[in-house]
Amino acid sequence: MKFQTYAEVLNPDHPLSKMHAAGYKKNPGYRLRDVLNESGGRYQVKSAIPERVREEIRRLAALTGDSELAAVAELESVTISLEHLRGHNPDSTVIAYGYRLLKEPGDGPLPGLDP
Secondary structure, three states: OEEEEEEEEOOOOOHHHHHHHOOOOOOOOEEHHHHHHHOOOOOEEEEEOOHHHHHHHHHHHHHHOOHHHHHHOOOOEEEEEOHHHOOOOOOOOEEEEEEEEEOOOOOOOOOOOOO
16 A cells, blocks of 8 residues: 555546536635645645544554554644646646555555455
8 A cells, every 4th residue: 555645736627626517526626826825835735634544544554564554644644745736827726635545556455445
């Protein structure tokens, strides 16, 4: 398993934009200008990792013996870089950001996740 942060520009083809257009999601993302204002102009944002998510990461770390995942499970928040978004117009660019757990090719079956 791999813990990965992301920050993506939302365009009409992005899944979150499609969910918003279909009425399933109230707000598909965040205006880059607003995120920069909240971070004091730094091209980074902090995202909290709720305890329930941390518990799940701990469980996965124990199942896989992954010390990097175990270390992530102890974090209360993670810093997400927005550096790759420099050059985008902050006033018209809408982004989504967060983190995800990715199953890697060498990962074996994970009880509770795999059928």
